[in-house]
Amino acid sequence: MTSLLLRGGHVYAAQDPFATAMLVADGRIAWIGDDEGASVYSADAESVIDLRGAFVAPAFVDAHVHLTSTGLTLTGLDLSGVVSAGDALARIASAAQATSGVLIGHGWDESAWPEGRPPSRVELDACVGDTAVYLSRVDVHSALASSALRALAPTARSQDGWSEEGPLARAAHHLVRDAAFSAITDEQRRSAQRAALATAASRGIASVHENAGPTISSELDLRDALQLGAEPDMPEVIGYWGSLGAVELARDLGARGAAGDLFVDGSIGSHTACLTRPYSDLDPPSLGAAYLTADEVAGHVVEATRAGIQAGFHVIGDGASHIVMSGLSQACDALGAAALRSARHRLEHLEMPSASHLATLADLGVVASVQPAFDAAWGGDSGMYATRLGVERARQLNPFAPMLRAGVVLAFGSDAPVTPLDPWGSVRAASRHTQPGHSISSRAAFAAHTRGGRRAARDEGVQPGVLIVGAPATFAVWAPGPLTVQAPDGRVSAWSTDPRSGTPPLPDLDAGQPVCWRTVRDGVMIYDSGDLP
Numbered sequence: 001m002t003s004l005l006l007r008g009g010h011v012y013a014a015q016d017p018f019a020t021a022m023l024v025a026d027g028r029i030a031w032i033g034d035d036e037g038a039s040v041y042s043a044d045a046e047s048v049i050d051l052r053g054a055f056v057a058p059a060f061v062d063a064h065v066h067l068t069s070t071g072l073t074l075t076g077l078d079l080s081g082v083v084s085a086g087d088a089l090a091r092i093a094s095a096a097q098a099t100s101g102v103l104i105g106h107g108w109d110e111s112a113w114p115e116g117r118p119p120s121r122v123e124l125d126a127c128v129g130d131t132a133v134y135l136s137r138v139d140v141h142s143a144l145a146s147s148a149l150r151a152l153a154p155t156a157r158s159q160d161g162w163s164e165e166g167p168l169a170r171a172a173h174h175l176v177r178d179a180a181f182s183a184i185t186d187e188q189r190r191s192a193q194r195a196a197l198a199t200a201a202s203r204g205i206a207s208v209h210e211n212a213g214p215t216i217s218s219e220l221d222l223r224d225a226l227q228l229g230a231e232p233d234m235p236e237v238i239g240y241w242g243s244l245g246a247v248e249l250a251r252d253l254g255a256r257g258a259a260g261d262l263f264v265d266g267s268i269g270s271h272t273a274c275l276t277r278p279y280s281d282l283d284p285p286s287l288g289a290a291y292l293t294a295d296e297v298a299g300h301v302v303e304a305t306r307a308g309i310q311a312g313f314h315v316i317g318d319g320a321s322h323i324v325m326s327g328l329s330q331a332c333d334a335l336g337a338a339a340l341r342s343a344r345h346r347l348e349h350l351e352m353p354s355a356s357h358l359a360t361l362a363d364l365g366v367v368a369s370v371q372p373a374f375d376a377a378w379g380g381d382s383g384m385y386a387t388r389l390g391v392e393r394a395r396q397l398n399p400f401a402p403m404l405r406a407g408v409v410l411a412f413g414s415d416a417p418v419t420p421l422d423p424w425g426s427v428r429a430a431s432r433h434t435q436p437g438h439s440i441s442s443r444a445a446f447a448a449h450t451r452g453g454r455r456a457a458r459d460e461g462v463q464p465g466v467l468i469v470g471a472p473a474t475f476a477v478w479a480p481g482p483l484t485v486q487a488p489d490g491r492v493s494a495w496s497t498d499p500r501s502g503t504p505p506l507p508d509l510d511a512g513q514p515v516c517w518r519t520v521r522d523g524v525m526i527y528d529s530g531d532l533p
């Protein structure tokens with residue numbers, strides 16, 4: 001039996017709010033208690049670690065990632081800090097000089113640039129010559145492409161979303177992106193995935209949900225990601241394959257569900273989220289895009305439910321929510337609510353649900369896989385959502401508190417590379433929502449980023465995602481710092497820091513970003529900062 005005793009810290013365990021020590025044996029939690037109790041085990045444990053006041057908590061689950069494109073942004077050209085179109089061109093030019101194959105970049109956001117627009121194709125060509133260049137916008141729903149890359153996807157020209165000079169969107173964008181990603185080598189792809197997983201582990205994440213699909217990655221890409229996640233010293237990778245009706249294929253690929261980025265619509269930033277009322281900043285008026293019908297949604301849910309695997313969709317606008325809800329109702333009529341509940345279907349993003357949508361989702365046991373960092377990036381009365389939708393509608397977005405009150409299970413994710421792998425940032429964003437009425441407590445947010453992700457993946461067993469005896473020893477150790485209990489409105493309530501309340505505290509996020517010292521998956525170390533003895 002391999003055993004490890006941690007003592008002298010703070011252990012985040014609901015059963016024992018004052019725990020300071022934890023024993024791990026054979027990949028599972030064997031005991032939790034205080035230092036006095038730990039002395040019983042210290043003689044027999046193979047190793048004993050003095051935590052020196054560090055904080056031990058369940059490792060995070062990121063319920064929505066794209067490993068390859070995240071990794072390519074880590075290993076490729078990062079345009080996220082760019083301040084103007086001219087600045088972008090200068091960085092692209094120097095990266096193109098250093099690139100032999102296709103140049104991949106990500107993260108530009110023209111909304112705050114003085115030019116108010118991204119570089120044109122002609123400007124891009126002038127600085128990269130005949131290099132194939134693919135540069136996705138921060139929301140990944142549109143991209144700039146050089147002429148050399150466009151030539152690799154000749155059919156894109158006749159597709160929806162094509163532009164001779166500007167960014168490509170929708171179908172044209174997908175064809176050009178496919179061409180770019182198939183131009184990277186297998187080695188480039190694997191090292192990108194490895195880089196993304198290593199970064200996840202260094203931020204206390206021990207499990208990611210890879211949202212793959214034919215329009216966003218490839219079968220080979222998903223197989224590689226699952227293989228990497230099967231290595232014991234890597235974060236776990238749970239795969240989703242987002243393709244209509246592809247239930248058998250999802251199963252063959254080893255995916256947990258025919259779910260994830262199965263697109264009902266696009267994104268608000270790219271004006272492709274499906275709305276019931278037109279965008280506020282478009283003339284002629286537009287309701288965005290709808291890629292699936294309610295009948296198609298229903299058919300997919302029925303097929304997946306019958307096969308016993310999860311179905312799910314990417315749904316952002318209120319129009320897309322309507323489509324999904326009516327599809328779910330049809331599926332419910334066909335199979336009954338109990339069948340749908342046991343399949344535990346899931347929806348990605350779900351930024352504009354109505355109260356009645358939330359009631360339906362709670363009733364059918366559908367998990368909402370949401371991204372609090374979206375609100376931090378684009379919410380508020382002067383943010384991108386307000387520009388696209390008007391202040392009134394923007395204030396309704398990402399209603400986390402109403403979602404929890406309705407009984408919907410929340411799972412948090414980053415949608416990396418759309419926002420960074422930053423789980424504490426997501427906890428902070430959810431507990432300090434731009435609309436105070438939508439904020440949830442840090443504790444609820446932390447649960448959504450740990451146990452919520454396990455539930456979203458139908459991870460059964462002994463309470464995965466919490467520290468409890470018998471559960472997998474999957475946890476992270478965080479550098480010592482102030483701990484607190486934070487109420488939904490941001491108040492630190494006097495009662496809850498009273499030991500008698502029995503509420504275990506979390507890191508005080510106003511005191512700075514917690515620093516990860518170690519991440520452990522099923523008893524195996526997947527990240528070590530070197531700070532623990």
Ligand SMILES: [Zn+2]
Pocket residue numbers: 064065066211261415
């Ligand atoms: Zn996604």
